[in-house]
Amino acid sequence: MFFNGEFTKHRSRKKGKKMVVVVVVCSRSSSSSIVVVVVVVVVVYVVVLVVVVVVAEVSSSSSSSSSVVVVVVVVVVVYSSRLVVVVVYLVVSSSSSSSSSSSSSSSSSSSSSSSRSSIVVLVVVVVVVVVVVVVVVVVVVVVVVVVVVVVVVVVVVVVVVVVVVVVVVVVVVVVVVVVVVVVVVVVVVVVVVVVVVVVVVVEVVVVVVVVVVVVVVVVVVVVVVVVVVVVVVVVVVVVVVVEVVVVVVAVEVVVEVVVVVVIGVVVAKLVAAV
Incomplete structure (x- = not known):
């Protein structure tokens, strides 16, 4: 206070x-x-x-x-x-x-009545003025309060709109950044997976080719060896067979010669004996 x-x-x-x-x-x-x-x-x-x-x-x-x-x-x-x-x-x-005398009393009463009427008029005028002033003040206060409330509401609405716009912009930016990051990560992962798969496939193909080549070489070598062995065996068999045939033919020839000689001798002896 x-x-x-x-x-x-x-x-x-x-x-x-x-x-x-x-x-x-x-x-x-x-x-x-x-x-x-x-x-x-x-x-x-x-x-x-x-x-x-x-x-x-x-x-x-x-x-x-x-x-x-x-x-x-x-x-x-x-x-x-x-x-x-x-x-x-x-x-x-x-x-x-x-x-005071009676004449002064009557004059004072008449003056007092006139003063009373003037006072009543003055009171009415003053009351009207006071009421008008109070109404004007109340209207001014109400207008000021309404203007202040409207300004506050407008400011609050503007602040809310600005905050909402900022929040929406921030959310959109965050969503865009997250989407871009996710897309980049997915692309990188896909590229890495593709590269790894290609490398693995290439390695597998190389290994398969090498294995196939080795198998083919081994098969060829085995076939060659088998062919050589077969040829050698055939040659040996042929040689052996030829030798056996030659020996058999020679033995037959010898036997025939011996038989012929023996027969000739026997015939000669028979002839001589006769």
């Missing part, structure tokens, strides 16, 4: 009347709304001033003796969690002489 001090003071003296209006404003924080405080103080000041004038005129016209009216008004306004307290202290005193 702090004390702003005496806001305004109004003093006037007329025909023994004294009006003192003191307005004190207290607030919880120094950042209270100046517009609200000023409007509240002006409205209360005008209303109280009218009440003071009315009370003074009525008291002076209705009674010839001196009168003192003391009014204390306390207005508490809560605005935006700030407390505004307006204290109005009024002292109205009036005095007049009791000795």
Whole structure:
């Protein structure tokens, strides 16, 4: 709580009347709304001033003796969690002489009635002005609040849209990066697998070719060896058969020769014996 001090003071003296209006404003924080405080103080000041004038005129016209009216008004306004307290202290005193003639009484009564009518008109005008001021202030406050709310909503919507756009862009970028990385990894894996398969196939083909060549060579060698062996065996057999045939033929020839010789000898001996 702090004390702003005496806001305004109004003093006037007329025909023994004294009006003192003191307005004190207290607030919880120094950042209270100046517009609200000023409007509240002006409205209360005008209303109280009218009440003071009315009370003074009525008291002076209705009674010839001196009168003192003391009014204390306390207005508490809560605005935006700030407390505004307006204290109005009024002292109205009036005095007049009791000795007067009948003619002066009648003239004073006529003047008091005219003053009353003028006071009523003044009160009506002041009340209308106060109501208009209050309505204008309320409309201004409502417009300001609506504008502030609209601005806040627009700012919030813009911030939300920006955040959503940023999030969408980030998500799209992340998805694109992930897709690119996955595609690159898949391509690399496919290339590596193809290379490995090609290398393995080439190695297998080479091994198969080598094995086939070796087998063919071995088969050829075996065939050649077999052929050579067969040829050798055939040659040996042929030679042996030829030799056997030659021997047999020679033996037959020898036997025939021997038989012929023996037969010749026998025949010769037979011939000789005869």
